[in-house]
Amino acid sequence: MKKFLALSMAAVMAASLLAGCGGSGSGSGSSAVSSGSAGGGAAQTIKVAAIETAYGSDMWKEVAAAFEAETGIHVELTTDKNLEDVIGPAMKAGNYPDVVHLATGREDALTETFIKDNALLDITDVLSMTVPGESAKVSDKIAGGFTETSLTNPYGDGKTYLAPMFYSPCGLFYNAGLFEEKGWSVPTTWDEMWELGDKAAEEGISLFTYPTTGYFDAFFYALMYSVGGAEFFDKATHYEEGIWDTPEAQTCFDIVAKLASYTEPTTPAQANDQDFTKNQQLVLDNKALFMPNGTWIVGEMAKAPRADGFKWGMTALPAVEDGGDGYSYTWFEQAWIPAGAANPDAAKQFIAFLYSDVACEIFASAKNADGEPTPAIQPVLNIADKLEGDNQLFYSIYDNGAKAAMGNFAATDAIEGLDIRTVWFDPVNSLVAGTMTEQQWIDGVKDASDQLRGALK
């Protein structure tokens, strides 16, 4: 009897330990939206995984419910701030969500990894699909240019693999109140910028700061456009041979290097994920004039203290010469379908639905956890008309003369030990600190560009 007891206890112990390993799929933040409308047990279910950002996660629940009401397809929704950690393990085991909403540029680089692995489903046909519940086609709704960039068509073959989502114009943010007070005007060329920098320096204000070097991607892309136009941008982002020796490239490098000398000196020490808000605070405290950022900055710094009379202002990157074009980079997120998804057809319907009036409305009225409005703006036509307050000003930047810059560096196979940010943007920290010369930076870029050219997709 005793022996039996001991044996069974040991067995129970072993079983209970192992039980913890089972039960996958129901990770944190996962919630199935139940539906009363779609009857019958055979209703299809799709798994949707969306990153929870400043926009909050409630909007996704509402959109999932609206999609379900429209099509009868169940949505099993997973949202999390660290989405990669939640869906990553299952994906390593080959269980993919049907739709993933996750932008490029995150540290875990899940989306980039799928691009490099050719593991995305071609969704070009979604563009010619009719939006569920409407008569318009998807391509008629999406604003021009959004489905022609390397962010949506990574392989440059005219096929779309990633759907453009929530966009935000990026530019230089400043305290408009300070400019009014001092009687300064916002520079429209880089020469005016340097003049303003000297004037501000006399008052003990630095011209420039940046949250982290990660914000230089949008900055550098817009700069490349304003220096050499779309053609130069295209060649540079495809690592064309000799492109970094051209006068256009030299101008880009010179501007960043000169800007580094005008940068608030404590910036590099705070340019990390822990302290970047201290750099943003420099602008709120009138210690620095401009910083590159996106429209989310208003919500991000909503509770931060600020100088008297502070008023957000945003401008495009100045033109290189008088009468030239100022550019503002359009940052947007992406939604995509993994090639291994179990329900590609229903997933495509879901993506098409994301551009419906109903969904756009839900996204645009998103609120964060504090109840502050944080509108997520879908890249559909005529949406900027519905905005209010600061956002109306920001989103009308393209109506006020700035040109839109879109795209990014072309996709390549992964090269061990070499990534874009480390080579192109991180050295700005060293330029500001004076531990690296402009030439060293350029040499690094050229060397990396040569390697990346060979690995182009």
Place this chain on the structure above:
Amino acid sequence: MEKGKGRKRFLFFCVAPAVLLFTVFMVIPSLNVFRMSLFRRSAYSPTEEFVGLENFTKLFGDANFIRSIQNTILLIVVVTIVTFGFALVFAGILTREKIKGQNFFRVIFYVPNILSVVVISAIFSAIYDTNNGILNSLLSLFSPEKVAILWKGEGMVMTSLIIAMVWQAIGYYMVMYMASMSSVPESVYESANLDGAGRVTQFFRITLPLIWTNIRTTLTFFIISTINMAFLFVKAMTNGNPNGASEVALSYMYKQAYTNSSYGYGMAIGALVFLFSFALSAVVNKVTERDALEF
């Protein structure tokens, strides 16, 4: 006979779960790291390409990797020596001397150890702030001008990491040393007193030799925990910034494996770090070998 068999079976079932879990969660993944280091693949690759030792040969030409290894070694050496010194001295004082508020100090020294690294990094973010930080403000008291040291700038960032890591680790090792010091019999010190040995002599001639086994164990702990903790501290405090100046081996591994989609390359770094920490621990263990003293 029958009883012995039953006992063996009982032992087998008691040990089996632990062995099974250890194998599934430790042994197999570790072997997998070595296997994957021989392939070119991403974290989610359905396919992988065998490249032999190419990942390893590339590593030795990768300046960023070499810098991260240098930083790791710097941390292992400096954090170990400084923590070891402080922890021993504090433990000696708290066990041997009668000072007021002994228990209070024990608790105070141990508190950093139970704080999460994220909390510690937030604390040090306030301490190291260039404009309003405690450290620069304190230094400004002794200087005619306002001190504006960039604690997280390129020049100082490793020093700042070392200070934070030492602050965090002292309490843990102090408690370990105190435990073994308090088991040294009082009579040994009494007779040393009669022979005219001072406190410092007693510390070096009696305390240290008698807790030597304990010290050896902690040295291995130091190596392993510094490698691991360095990753957490770097991740929470600087993420390798500015411009890679504070990158350590494991944070670089993470960046390569995920951010740069080179999982195989990352695993090669993991394999090297694994071998390196094993070898270093073995060397330290060998070098510190002494005949055990008994009391």
